[in-house]
Amino acid sequence: MKLARLGLAAVLVALSCAVARADTALLNVSYDPTREFYRDFNAAFAQAWKAESGETVQVRMSHGGSGRQSRSVIDGLEADVVTLALGYDIDAIADIRGALPADWQTRLPNESSPYTSTIVFLVRKGNPKAIRDWGDLAKPGIGVVTPNPKTSGGARWNFLAAWAWAEDAFGRDEAKVRAYMTALFKNVPVLDTGARGSTTTFVKRGIGDVLLAWENEAHLALRELGPDAFEIVAPSMSILAQPPVAVVDANVDKHGTRKAAQAYLDFLYAPEGQRLAARHYYRPIHPEHAAKDDVARFPELRLVTLKDRFGDWRATQKRFFDDGGIFDQIFATR
């Protein structure tokens, strides 16, 4: 019985290995809203890599809430590269599993973020509730849709952007900032676990008056689900969201894929990668490589950075989002 089951497991492993036929196979573990971008990017990279090295490379994708994806890599998902929503989720892979060095974020330019984004508002056409800025979100009778900061990377950026605005608006009086955040979260009717879930709730289910979303997610939703039904509102200020990328050292060494994995990430910084990022509504760090029309879609916004306002991700996570942190306190008094 036991033997038969072991034999069965062996057959299954063989089966699952036989599927990958390419010379090199890379696994990119990413977060929710990057699906469309990496589909195009992987095809472009495969072509470039074939020309450069003569090798066929096949890139496999896994998408999900950033926290959950990080968790899977810690538990043994064999990612060659991770491209997640925020630094903390890669910090955790370094800290808990030790699969890459703690200073991974210094290994690539711009704190390992080849593209950036920010948080904007998606409202219903004509903006019937006249939502213009962060202050409007806390008014009574406004339904605000955001995912759960505990599980979603985008939601953590949402939270920090609102917090940063409130700090400026209330002269850094933390009691007032907390009161504002509490009022804002009183207006949240649904907490989905990921950014995509929230978009669906807002767009398809008709819940709420405003969706706090990644800029790229808002544009994509607008294009895919109804330019005539929604519009994007850029608030007076927002946060510079930096989704970082990294090679997972322990896994590439095991698979012998370090060269290809490194080239994959470098290609994100190359002109072609930058152009594709802009086309998929990410703000490229080298806008000169992107199409003019694509770059023109990004409004000028005052953006605060995590580093200037909150410090590093480890400290920010602990202060705001860990068990018993500020988010829990705010939600408890809601």
Next chain:
Amino acid sequence: MFARSPSPKVIPGFGLALGITLAYLSLVVLLPLAMIPLAAFRLAPERAWAVVSDPRTVHALALSFGTALLAAAVNAVLGTLLAWVLVRYDFPGRRLVDALIDLPFALPTAVAGISLAALYAPNGWLGRLLAPLGVTVAYTPLGIVVALVFVGLPFVVRTVEPVLEALDAEVEEAAATLGASWSRAFRRVVLPLIAPAVLAGFAMALARGVGEYGSVIFIAGNLPMVSEIAPLLIAIRLEEYNNGAAAVIALAMLAIAFALLLAINLLQAWNRRRIEA
């Protein structure tokens, strides 16, 4: 130790059958499940208690068990009604309805969740009708009950049907000759006979509902302290790299579920003895 049980065995195959049962059960269920207490007890007792007594945990557990109990109760009534209609009446499409009863077993829970959310959302087919009445189902605890009623619907029907089918006409006739009205005969004669089956179906629907995840998360709204079910809280704790807390909540769920099931099984055994006596 089992081989020396009290009664002499005429039928062969005890060792083989019990061997397979215990080996498989241990490998697939017991050994993996042992990981839950193992991980939970790695936590210091006061930290474990802090996790269990956290208002959010208490609320999630109460919500999961409360909605599952409510849905199982709805299904006990609805299931008995459906079984009665299917066994007793002849109407066009009876076989079709009978076959459809098993649909919730067959439809993937995630699909059920998506389609229920699409139905009951304020802009959905049913949500649009309910909204003017001030009833919101989607993204409230009521939505959880609806999902669990769907998921648990077949259990009571399928346990009660065969019992009604086998119900001896003479018993009813006797009641009729004694001059009992239909409703009285139903209450005094039929109901006690089908009660064990209803209870068994209730228990299965309850057990299934407590842990249900796929269909619920799409329709619940997932707000902490409002519509966050215990399995979701476990998933969230896991994603926060908090294995210990996840295991503690899982252990609490398992303990309560096991106690409920054991109580229902004991109730059944007591009921059987009472009827036989």
Next chain:
Amino acid sequence: MSLLSPRRAHAVAEAPAVRFLLLGLALAAVALFLLLPLGVVFAEAFARGWAAFAEGVADPDARAAIRLTLLVAAISVSVNLVFGVAAAWAVTKFDFPGKSVLVTLIDLPFSVSPVIAGLIYVLLFGAHGLIGPWLIAHGVEVIFAVPGIVLATMFVTLPFVARELIPTMEMLGRGDEEAARTLGASGWQIFFRVTLPNVKWAALYGVLLCNARAMGEFGAVSVVSGHLRGLTNTMPLHIEILYNEYNFVAAFAVASLLALMALVTLALKSGLEALGGK
């Protein structure tokens, strides 16, 4: 036979008005709770016509998901059938201490949340699990690979066959088997000639339910799958992915395929029951 006539004569019959009321309530419940959710799946799948539907189903990743789902269901159903027969045999043909505990344990996977079912295999086989590090060092992947999906599905579908067989065999008692034994039949002869013909419908019903659940399991599989497109995505997971890519038509197209498979299963069951005279 007039509409709504009782199926057979009952001495105690409810008034026609009551009968209509009960039937109306029952049919309304069926329409509300069963037909509408099913209808939504097909309505959304064909929202943009046949071509969009066919495109969603013919996609290579969708086909890989269908193959994986069938493989996982085939393995877990056959293993659980063997287990179910063994468990029912042990429980119903013999008396031994701890029997009711054993029956409760067989039911246990029912009341274990799918999330917990996934969690335990991660705790056991994950990179930080009990035996995961050893397995990974020896190149055996369980979690985030097909074996993990099969294990999680086996766990979730374990009780189905046993649950159907135990009450049926309990009801039939031990008389036939004991008589056959006295007449000199061997254990296997008793099982195949005496027991199996009596319980084949119950076993089949259990297999069908087990199969349906195996094909549709979401929560447990989701935790252990890793969501690798075309590799470790079962149909329900593929549906979730499509749904998250705003590809609602394709998502509901694959979902309708699963619903269709389920409907065929149910029809098959009804047909066999009619043949077997239930």
